[in-house]
Amino acid sequence: MKIIVLMKQVANKDAILRIGKDEKWIDESDISHQTNESDGYALEEALRLKEAKGEGEVIVCTLGAASAKTVLKDALARGADRGIHIIVNEPNKLSPFQIAKTIADAIGEESADLIFTGLQSDDASYGQTGVILAELLGIPHATIVIDLDRSSLGESLRLKRELESGWYQWFTYKLPALLTIQSGISQIRYASLKGIMAAKKKEIRDVTPGVEDYASAQKIEKVYLPLKTKQTQMLGDGDAKKGALELVEKLKTEVRVL
Amino acid sequence: MSILVFIEHKDCVLNKASLEAVAAAQSIAKDTGLKVTAVIPCSKDCSLAQEISQYNLDKVIVAKNDKLNIYTPDGYADAWEQIIKQTNAQYVVMAHTYQVRDFAPKVAARFGKEIVGDCIRYTNNGGKLTFTRRIFLGKLDADVTIEGGAPYFVTFQSGSFRGDNAEKGSAQTETVEVDVKELRMTPEEPFQEAKASVDLTKSGIIVAVGRGIKSQENIAVAQALADALGADLAASRPICDAEWLPIDRQIGSSGQTVAPKVYIALGISGAIQHTVGMKNAGTIVAVNKDAEAPIFDIADYGIVGDLFEVVPTLVEEIKKAKS
Ligand SMILES: Cc1cc2nc3c(=O)[nH]c(=O)nc-3n(C[C@H](O)[C@H](O)[C@H](O)COP(=O)(O)OP(=O)(O)OC[C@H]3O[C@@H](n4cnc5c(N)ncnc54)[C@H](O)[C@@H]3O)c2cc1C
Numbered sequence: 001m002k003i004i005v006l007m008k009q010v011a012n013k014d015a016i017l018r019i020g021k022d023e024k025w026i027d028e029s030d031i032s033h034q035t036n037e038s039d040g041y042a043l044e045e046a047l048r049l050k051e052a053k054g055e056g057e058v059i060v061c062t063l064g065a066a067s068a069k070t071v072l073k074d075a076l077a078r079g080a081d082r083g084i085h086i087i088v089n090e091p092n093k094l095s096p097f098q099i100a101k102t103i104a105d106a107i108g109e110e111s112a113d114l115i116f117t118g119l120q121s122d123d124a125s126y127g128q129t130g131v132i133l134a135e136l137l138g139i140p141h142a143t144i145v146i147d148l149d150r151s152s153l154g155e156s157l158r159l160k161r162e163l164e165s166g167w168y169q170w171f172t173y174k175l176p177a178l179l180t181i182q183s184g185i186s187q188i189r190y191a192s193l194k195g196i197m198a199a200k201k202k203e204i205r206d207v208t209p210g211v212e213d214y215a216s217a218q219k220i221e222k223v224y225l226p227l228k229t230k231q232t233q234m235l236g237d238g239d240a241k242k243g244a245l246e247l248v249e250k251l252k253t254e255v256r257v258l
Numbered sequence: 259m260s261i262l263v264f265i266e267h268k269d270c271v272l273n274k275a276s277l278e279a280v281a282a283a284q285s286i287a288k289d290t291g292l293k294v295t296a297v298i299p300c301s302k303d304c305s306l307a308q309e310i311s312q313y314n315l316d317k318v319i320v321a322k323n324d325k326l327n328i329y330t331p332d333g334y335a336d337a338w339e340q341i342i343k344q345t346n347a348q349y350v351v352m353a354h355t356y357q358v359r360d361f362a363p364k365v366a367a368r369f370g371k372e373i374v375g376d377c378i379r380y381t382n383n384g385g386k387l388t389f390t391r392r393i394f395l396g397k398l399d400a401d402v403t404i405e406g407g408a409p410y411f412v413t414f415q416s417g418s419f420r421g422d423n424a425e426k427g428s429a430q431t432e433t434v435e436v437d438v439k440e441l442r443m444t445p446e447e448p449f450q451e452a453k454a455s456v457d458l459t460k461s462g463i464i465v466a467v468g469r470g471i472k473s474q475e476n477i478a479v480a481q482a483l484a485d486a487l488g489a490d491l492a493a494s495r496p497i498c499d500a501e502w503l504p505i506d507r508q509i510g511s512s513g514q515t516v517a518p519k520v521y522i523a524l525g526i527s528g529a530i531q532h533t534v535g536m537k538n539a540g541t542i543v544a545v546n547k548d549a550e551a552p553i554f555d556i557a558d559y560g561i562v563g564d565l566f567e568v569v570p571t572l573v574e575e576i577k578k579a580k581s
Contacts, residue, residue, distance in 0.1 A: 011394070013395075013469070013527075014548075016548075016550075017394060017397055017398060017550075019398070026394070026398070037496075095372060096363075096372045096373075097367070097370070097371070097372040100367075122394070122395055123393065123394055124393055125375075125376065125391075125392075125393055125394075125395070126372075126373075126375060127359055127363075127375055127376070128359075128362075128363035128366075128372060128373050128375060131360070131363035131364050131367070132363050132364070132366070132367040132372060134364070135363075135364050135367035135368065136367065140331070140332060140442035140443055141331060141360075141364070142331070142360070142443065143356075143359055143360045144356055144359070144360070161360075162356070162512055163356055163357075163448055164355065164356050164511060164512070165511070165512075165513075165515065166450055166451065166512070166513065166514070167448050167449070167450055168448065168449060168450070168451065169445060169446060169447070169448040169449070170445075170446040171330075171443045171444060171445050171446065172443065172444045172446075173442065173443045174442045174443070177442075183495065183496070183499050184495065184498065184499030184505075187500075187501065215405060215406040215407075216370060216371050216372065216404070216405055216406035216407070217372075217404075217405050217406070218372060218374045218389075218402045218403070218404050218405075219402065219403050219404075219405055220400045220401070220402055221388065221400075221401045221402065221403055222400070222401045223393070223398050223399070223400050223401075224398065224399055224401075225397075225398065225399070225550065226392065226396070226397075226398070226399045226552065226555060227399075228555055229555060230555060230556055230557070230558075232544075232554050232555070232557045232558065232559070232560045233558065233559050233560070234554075234559075234560045234561075234562065235559055235560065235561050236561050236562070236563060238562055238563065239563070240561065240563030240564055240567035240568045240571070241567060241568075241571050243545075243561035243562075243563055243568055244561070244567075244568045244569075244571035244572045244575060245571065245575060247543065247559060247561060247572065248572060248575040248576060248579060250559055251520075251576075251579075252579060255519075255520060255540075255541045257462075257463060257487070257519065257520055258576060258579045258580060
């Protein structure tokens with residue numbers, strides 16, 4: 001059984017974002033990065049599925065700049081078997097269809113039984129790369145997957161999707177299939193020292209794709225700070241303690257809960 | 259040529275988010291001179307069609323096939339593909355619900371297109387529409403235009419348009435039998451997990467923690483504040499994902515929707531999937547060390563600072579005030 005996990009490098013959650021000179025993206029030059037949150041869960045679930053089955057191969061694949069190699073190395077250290085790096089220097093310039101098409105060209109021949117992705121990236125948040133990829137590969141997909149019935153794995157797989165407001169639904173999918181994984185599906189393991197050592201010997205294949213032009217792209221014209229819509233009373237002028245004192249006063253006199 | 263708008267339902271009961279999409283489609287119709295057709299995939303002569311025909315629409319189409327009795331992405335994609343071709347649709351407008359996230363990109367891909375997804379508004383510059391999407395979990399906005407030819411696929415975030423602003427009128431209803439090929443997935447019945455043991459919808463005051471709380475041990479810091487206020491403790495998704503608090507304390511689109519008198523958000527950035535669950539609170543207080551955190555945009559009171567400095571002082575002063 002072969003599982004491909006798609007993982008993306010994104011800006012660190014706590015990084016201070018500066019808008020780039022052309023105002024079309026953030027300035028990524030000296031920003032710290034991390035693996036997209038839900039992609040980490042996608043990897044974890046792939047590893048667990050392989051372990052439950054007792055055989056198989058987990059391949060991690062990223063489309064990104066040279067720096068994105070750390071995403072693959074980290075995944076290999078956690079237990080993935082090999083990596084594919086589709087090298088694109090400015091992935092933010094590609095629209096979701098182009099990304100899906102480029103990935104389809106790079107991994108199509110692997111003929112995986114399952115492809116896992118995170119449900120959306122925390123930067124561009126297109127939330128559709130996986131679904132378009134499935135359609136291009138001619139396989140079915142499920143999004144927002146929050147549980148797998150691992151024992152059901154065979155010609156098909158039973159999975160649980162998250163619906164809105166605390167509702168869920170089980171589906172059985174014929175394989176091959178593509179699943180986009182929701183955060184929280186299972187607890188993520190840490191890389192062990194042994195895993196980190198073993199990763200050094202694992203293969204990462206670099207792919208330099210020819211990215212096709214795409215006439216129907218959505219084009220980012222301008223990126224900016226959201227306009228404020230509500231009058232917020234800011235308390236304490238940056239002094240935490242003063243802010244706390246002022247808030248208690250407000251809770252007494254304006255909100256009247258004390 | 260028309261604008262198609264998706265009417266989402268379960269067993270012919272409307273998902274109200276679709277009315278927001280109707281309002282959005284009507285607005286785009288005014289700007290482009292196009293007419294709006296509502297589309298309801300269903301296995302029956304859908305009883306919802308009557309209700310939807312009372313909006314200002316050109317037409318209501320029930321896309322009918324036995325296999326559309328319960329949602330599947332394959333079934334919905336087949337139905338939509340045919341309706342879009344038949345109507346020569348210019349725009350396809352939908353609410354950005356979990357179901358739409360699931361099938362809309364698949365439909366778009368069949369036309370070689372993608373989705374401009376989760377938009378919060380659009381502007382009309384002489385007939386060319388510019389859509390605004392929120393990116394980086396709400397920290398930035400991006401203005402986006404779509405290149406190439408129709409159909410254009412657009413989805414709008416919950417709350418971008420008001421469903422009760424959808425214009426009333428009267429529309430003809432039409433049933434179109436659609437072909438649905440093989441379904442490669444078999445759905446079971448949707449269900450809710452065992453009843454939540456805490457019902458936060460009845461709470462007067464909620465203290466909610468986000469990833470800024472850093473560790474499970476630190477939950478005690480927020481608990482102390484909740485105790486001092488007589489409040490209930492709640493959390494953003496990452497806290498429940500990490501099992502630092504049980505999932506029935508999660509607020510947001512996948513968790514509970516609450517409207518307490520006071521909601522105090524500690525170390526929560528304010529992503530849309532969280533704020534849809536609490537934005538109707540009477541008073542919103544946000545404590546966050548990042549002055550640009552989007553949570554401040556919906557807060558009544560904000561403190562920019564380290565929650566580990568703010569909260570102990572708060573607890574102390576509240577205790578004083580109460581004694
Ligand atoms: C389909 C879908 C469904 C989802 N459903 C939900 C849902 O139901 N509920 C939900 O909450 N989320 C949900 N999410 C996730 C959501 O998009 C966000 O990722 C999540 O809400 C972020 O949680 P957070 O604010 O705690 O973490 P972060 O976004 O990481 O924010 C942490 C904040 O803490 C601040 N901070 C850090 N340290 C300190 C300190 N010492 N003092 C003060 N502030 C500090 C930081 O400045 C930052 O603003 C969903 C996402 C998707 C895609």
